[in-house]
Amino acid sequence: MKLTSLLNWFLPDKLKNNSLHPDYDQVYTLVSACFFAAIVLPLVYGTLYCLGYRIDALIYNGLMCFGVLLFIRKGFIKVPVTLMGMITYIIYYPYIANSGGIYSPMVGFLYVYLIGAYWGDPKTGAYATGLNILILYFLYQHTSAATTVAVITGGKQAAFIIHASGMFLLGALLWVVQRKQDQAREETKHLQNHRIEFLDIEIARRTEQLNQMRQSLATDFHDETGNLLSAITRQAGLLKLQLSSGDPALPMANSIIRNSNELYTSGRNFLWNLNHxxxxxxxxxxxxxxxxxxxxxxxxxxxxxxxxxxxxxxxxxxxxxxxxxxxxxxxxxxxxxxxxxxxxxxxxxxxxxxxxxxxxxxxxxxxxxxxxxxxxxxxxxxxxxxxxxxxxxxxxxxxxxxxxxxxxxxxxxxxx
Missing domain, CATH: 3.30.565.10 (Histidine kinase-like ATPase, C-terminal domain)
Known part of the structure; x- marks a missing residue:
């Protein structure tokens, strides 16, 4: 099964194969983020487990992403995504705090989470930027200053300033990129709608021209061909009256009358089709x-x-x-x-x-x-x-x- 078809399966029914829907891009991006997270997070867990590190939060987070995909398929989006974001902070914070605090290498997961949040929705990403800086501040308060790492890095205050600044700058960069992409999508949709409207107008105008041509043809048929067929029928009828019952030309006169009538009847169908x-x-x-x-x-x-x-x-x-x-x-x-x-x-x-x-x-x-x-x-x-x-x-x-x-x-x- 193609990846696009698989991602499309998780979309709500109103968005399936409906890329022109105003919510399609946002929801499709959110589905993509959750889908890849549900796959990558367990793989990261397995890799770290083999190296001797057991971080169960990765499994929990992956399962939550899969659960959110099922909710999205049923049409529930905002509440499950919000709950997943809150729970993610709750389950990751103890691991980061107990593995070095502000110096922990697991702080990198906050950056990954920030990228995922912006991938799903710029507004959610903006909230995540503020929450990440707040979490960094809590880690700063929780971290002990009397460590060897503190001497090498310049202290926990310097580590907090570096992480907070990096988080803010990354968030601002992702915000600008996402806004540019949204504007580009809106311009593309506007251009598509403009072209569709232009084509509809041209089709309507051509249809009106064809209708006028139909009426003109119908009038010409009635005035020329119809009158000519009526004249043939009348002349053949007059000729028939002048023939005796045994005249060899009588069947020919009858055939002319019959064929003329049939042609006129068929012509009336054609005339109706043109004129009505x-x-x-x-x-x-x-x-x-x-x-x-x-x-x-x-x-x-x-x-x-x-x-x-x-x-x-x-x-x-x-x-x-x-x-x-x-x-x-x-x-x-x-x-x-x-x-x-x-x-x-x-x-x-x-x-x-x-x-x-x-x-x-x-x-x-x-x-x-x-x-x-x-x-x-x-x-x-x-x-x-x-x-x-x-x-x-x-x-x-x-x-x-x-x-x-x-x-x-x-x-x-x-x-x-």
Whole structure:
């Protein structure tokens, strides 16, 4: 397991894989400090034990660091960290005081603790600097002046001044470094947010441009292609009236009328996709529901709709057009193959997708080799092309067609 993944496991749920959270850097650094301390302190204990020195405080401190990691994972941070800091001073002070006081080599652990405190949080480090100097003063008072070490070092007062000054200077240096790092992180986040906002604005503007282009194309289609197809249909109809029933040109006239009507119907779907808010699931649902109601009224088939209350969301307009073709084909298949007397069209909204369902109470007709169900193959092909999830549930007492379409991320709105 990678180290980053292991440290991420100890983070609270709200911070896992969420580096943009304002508390992420601070808590992640604290977790890192406790994690490495929980490993290094027992190793130091084992090394000193092998050399003949038994310092149980190191084991206690390591266990406390591991315990704090578990508390952090549950979302409890300030209280466990504060308690660990207080207990650390309590368990280390007797070892330092009884091993030479202000002259003890274990005073070095106060410096290590100070670095760890600043690593976790600059404010905690500042408190630790003051407490360390206070602990040094207590050690100074506890240390006897009549020692050989005192003569070599210049006395316990000189040792206290050196340690206190070093502790203060180290604390000040760590404070400046941590503040600089915090400022750099804040500037980086600000720059990232600025870029994200800029991209959102550009996306919104381009989307508005595309919408205007869609409306322009829809108008051009209606004025040019739609009128031309209507003219072809009317002229073919007039030609048909002038032909006798046995005229060899009659089938051709009928074919022109049929193909023109089919092309016009298909063009209307395309026109709707261009001219309307086809990326709105609710608008799409209402359009298909209206088509279904008009279609099934002609065949005495009961048709009803159901929809869940959905939050504002958008879907891919190209996927929307595919859904129009898919469910119009499915609605016609009910009439041609199932013998159903009731049809229900549903739309359900979820967090990441919208699900459209068409179900009937008819009997599923298994496609034969001669007809092949090419419409079903086209449905699957359209879904595959636009990353839609297609499911077919056939049965003797009804058939259900389900298509799930992903929800698009919403860009910010741009004031006009």
């Amino acid at each position: 808010e086809s990326d709105d699931p609710q608008v799409l649902f209402e359009y298909l529901a209206s088509f279904g109601q008009s279609l099934y009224n002609q065949f005495d088939i009961s048709f009803s709709t159901q929809t869940t209350k959905n939050s504002p969301s958008k879907i891919d307009p190209f996927a929307s057009l595919s859904l129009v073709f898919i469910f119009k084909e499915a609605m016609h298949n009910v009439i041609k193959h199932s013998g159903a007397s009731e049809v229900i069209f549903k739309m359900a909204s979820f967090k990441e997708h919208i699900e459209f369902t068409l179900s009937d109470n008819g009997c599923w007709k298994q496609p034969g080799e001669q007809d092949g169900h090419y419409g079903l193959q086209n449905m699957k092909l359209r879904c595959s092309k636009h990353r839609l999830k297609f499911e077919l549930h056939p049965g003797p007492s009804g058939t259900r067609v389900e298509v799930a379409v992903p929800v698009l991320l919403q860009p910010i709105s741009v004031p006009v």
